[in-house]
Amino acid sequence: MSANPKSPPKIKRYSGPAGGWGSAKSVAAILRREHKALAGAGVLSQQNKPEGFMCVSCAWAKPAKTHPLEFCENGAKATAWEVTSRRADRPFFANHSLKDLEKWRDHDLEEQGRLTHPMRWDPTTDRYVPVSWQAAFDEIGRELRSLKPQEVDFYTSGRASLETSYMYQLFARMYGSNNLPDSSNMCHESSSVALPESIGASVGTAVLSDFENTDCIFYIGQNVGTSSPRLLHDLQDAVDRGVRIVTFNMLRERGLERFVNPQKPSQMLTGSETLISSQYYQVRNGGDIAALFGICKALIEADDALKATGHSRVAGNDGRPADPSNAAMVAFAASMASADKKHVLDHDFIKDHTAGFETFAAAARQHAWPELERISGLTREQMVQAAEIYANSNAVLMVYGMGLTQHLMGVQTVHMVVNLALLRGNIGKPGANICAVRGHSNVQGQRTVGITEKPGLAPLDKLSELYGFEPPRWTGRSTVETCKAIMNGEARAFVSLGGNFLKAVPETGAMEVAWRKLRLTVHIATKLNRSHVIHGEIAYLLPCLGRIEIDQQATGPQAVSMESSIAHFHGSRGKVKPASDELLSEPAIVAGIAKATLVEGKVPWDEWVGNYDRIREAIEATYPETFKDFNKRMFQPGGFPRPLPARERKWATSNGKANFITPERLFPELPTAARSDVLHLATLRSNDQFNTTIYGYGDRFRGVEGTRKVVFMNAGDIAALNLENGTSVDLTTAVDEATVRKVTALRVVEYDIPRGSCAAYYPETNPLFPLDHHDAKSKTPSYKLLPVVVTRSAEKPCD
The missing domain is CATH 3.40.50.740 (Rossmann fold)
Incomplete structure (x- = not known):
């Protein structure tokens, strides 16, 4: 067998940013290992350039105006992996x-x-x-x-x-x-099913210029530092312009927190970091629909409150005042009124371009805050805060990834992202669109x-x-x-x-x-x-x-x-x-x-x-229509766009409208819902892999070295299960228990993750997932939500 690339297992918190010298050292290491230290560097200079080759890793775009080095750490690893001398x-x-x-x-x-x-x-x-x-x-x-x-x-x-x-x-x-x-x-099959129903397009509507024109980004369920690091350049540029990035993600991920751009000498030499997320909301596993409903509820009820005070002359809402017990909600409505806002929602857009608003708004009003808080893992104040940021932004870009799509309710979660965008007309205008970040190239x-x-x-x-x-x-x-x-x-x-x-x-x-x-x-x-x-x-x-x-x-x-x-x-x-x-x-x-x-x-x-x-x-x-003048345009700087009517607010749906589609429930019906011994597992990629390709046995950002057999858990859950940091545990599937599905000897790693949630690496934990555990419409496996039981293992941690 080949030489073992792993060091002895070591779990130690990583304090550095995404990018920076950690990224540079990682790229140098894999070039040396694949015997491409010099030749590989020359190849990388042509990666994602107009006349060069498109990265074999993620699907982020080649910009028209490129950086001197238009590749990221994982892209460099993918290239070295392919042009290896082995x-x-x-x-x-x-x-x-x-x-x-x-x-x-x-x-x-x-x-x-x-x-x-x-x-x-x-x-x-x-x-x-x-x-x-x-x-x-x-x-x-x-x-x-x-x-x-x-x-x-x-x-x-x-x-x-x-x-x-x-x-x-x-x-x-x-x-x-x-x-x-x-x-x-x-x-992303959940996107391919949901988006046509909502807006008549099977893919996202965003273009690169939207990152230059937006004044707020809602970033939901996508780990940019591991899955698409070149996108960090666009996020950094947006932050430098004063754009607020509001992140919803289960784990604290370094790429969504801090970034040092390896292409900026001033940052590399001084260690100056860009803080990516202005707000970071850690949603409980499977709680995205509830969190998005909470934000929508806050927007709709603030709009109701404006009408109730007589400040708004907009017809079409029920005019109910904000709940006085919700101080954050009252403050939100008051701030909109004091800013002389006539409404919170874009009623002209809703009237001219959408269908289904009244049904959706009624559902949002009816959901109780305690229920939304329990399922989402967020407080009412956090959801209202996110709504207020959203309402005070003119152009909001919605970015999401497989953290939303690989769920039992993946299609309905994507519908919710679109619903939020439609409330204020954030589709089809500069800086305001849907960006569904795909994985493979x-x-x-x-x-x-x-x-x-x-x-x-x-x-x-x-x-x-x-x-x-x-x-x-x-x-x-x-x-x-x-x-x-x-x-x-x-x-x-x-x-x-x-x-x-x-x-x-x-x-x-x-x-x-x-x-x-x-x-x-x-x-x-x-x-x-x-x-x-x-x-x-x-x-x-x-x-x-x-x-x-x-x-x-x-x-x-x-x-x-x-x-x-x-x-x-x-x-x-x-x-x-x-x-x-x-x-x-x-x-x-x-x-x-x-x-x-x-x-x-x-x-x-x-x-x-x-x-x-x-x-x-x-x-x-x-x-x-899609490929007009294909051969002439294929090397056009920045690429040439696929025609998408939704970008122009033309809706290729059955009713010719963009549709508010109301989810059936906030959380999937699971037979384990009442069990206190069950955690909800999500699978993850490390920053040393791409999909099923494992470049090495390290995950720098999460502080794991020399092993992939770990399970990330909240300290409270570790204590409640009478475990300790480092304990060897088995995970057993807690649905369809007629068939025993078990992964053994994982090392417990205490991590900043919500109570009731846990995470482990893909594909090592794939054996736990039943074939029938998928979204009903898209049939996408629910790799981001599986009830499991965590028990002390009879085996030592397996590395």
Whole structure:
């Protein structure tokens, strides 16, 4: 096994800021470890530049005006991880059986380096052995032709380019399958369901200039320091302009507190810090709907109070005075009156652009403050304070992430974010929009070009017209449904375009057992991971070029494109020599499998592989409004925007209005609601990982070094359970208790987290999550809310 990268486990509070010298040292360390100390630094200078490559990590945008170094700590780690000099080559696989590799940790599998040649699993030796590309394509094609299209799932992670994603979904549909699960099913599907219902757009409406024009940011359930650190530049610039950032997050996260910009010598030399959040509200796990309802209630009742005093001449509210027992509420209403405000809400906007306000306002008035406080974990004064800040801001930007979407009520929580925005018209004007921060670098773009299991979201008639086939019209499987199909034997083959599916999904243990019963598993990948060493009866590992590598095809070096979190499309050019001469590009591999599988069709696969301009022309022909002049604009500085009518206050909803949608309840119905021994678990990423990729066993910001087997708990809960800081504990799932789901030997870490809540790392705690524990509409796994029982372990802490 590779050398152990971990130091002995150490838990010590980190006092430094996000960024700063801690970030610089971390980047230097991984460049040295991946043997890229000098070459890596040169590559990084081209990261996220207009003519350079788009980061392979998060989905934040490439700005038109770039910084000298347009990368963050995690982006640098992702680049070093990909351009590493390490190789998982023929000798490596000759020396290791898959049974042996199953015992390795995820970090150690990926740390072997880049895959170098196509391989097929040999059952006689239990090893991956080299195979020619054509032999691989031919057998994969034969196997796929022998199966029913409903038995095959085509999974996509978030890294594949727009070009590859378009080809992949077209191949799947020509084959006859709509089973196109993707990583969006596991992260922002709640946004993709909620936003169209609320505002008629499947993505956020914000653009980068909104950060320059806003005068207040509500930042909800997204850890910028770990998940999208480049966004800290925009937050810092906003703070420097006097913008107030109001944060709602369960844990105290360093990136949302303090930041030293590594690109500002004055800060690096003096240690001068930017305080990011002006207010920081720690919402209890699952309490976001209640917290947002509290803010909305305060706004609506202050508006009522203004009318009751005769100060407001606005019709449409019930004119009730503010509750005199709520001093903060009375002060809020009085402050608005003294400022000669005629109203708190934007009634003109509500009247002209929205539907459902009266029903929503009535629900907000009816919720009692004690109930809102109990569920949210915030005081009434805190919610009123947030409302007053909101009411005194002209343009408020709503930023949120997976802390809201990966919940049992994720869709309804996103509805609440929109409801709050609609109360004061904070959508569709400069500085006031919805910013749904996506995770992986092109997870949003894949949907834009057809990666979806929902036939109603794909331009099937246009595909039929362009390529002369009849696309399947049945609803395919989402990620959770694919897992169920694998477990019950309905799925027979799994083709994966990137990712580490087995580690990313719930029910990890049961899934690994079922995975071995698949007839065929095919993985297009750059590095080895757990999903590759657990395999089907026939298994192929097909290594591809990475985005950072030069992609030389028949007409010369090629470029690819992707979509950022703010719905702009960006070009990307590879800059380094490929890891192996035997690698093929993702488009070439998809085309090779397609040609070997499909009996007929009029897709010019070879022409597309030879010149990616032709693929983009096909994308433009399929989506003419979205991708107008695609090839001409793909390297436009700052990217070119995806048309979104909601940005112009045009609502592509069924009623032509932006909709207030009232959540059914404040908190999900759980069988454990009355149990005092249950904590609500949320999974987290460390600052030394991205999704399932583990760069190292440290989490600098949370003070954890040398281990990932920890559970963060409130001091009061630790005492109540008769535990101590450092105690070894087991976590057991407290829903669906007919099946025992347990993760053992986690080290208790006292942390600033609300009572009743706890947190542990993803994907280590994925085995605790039942497949059915997801949002009812989006089917997004509730990785941010799971009732668990914490008990003293018979085992020592496992590192």
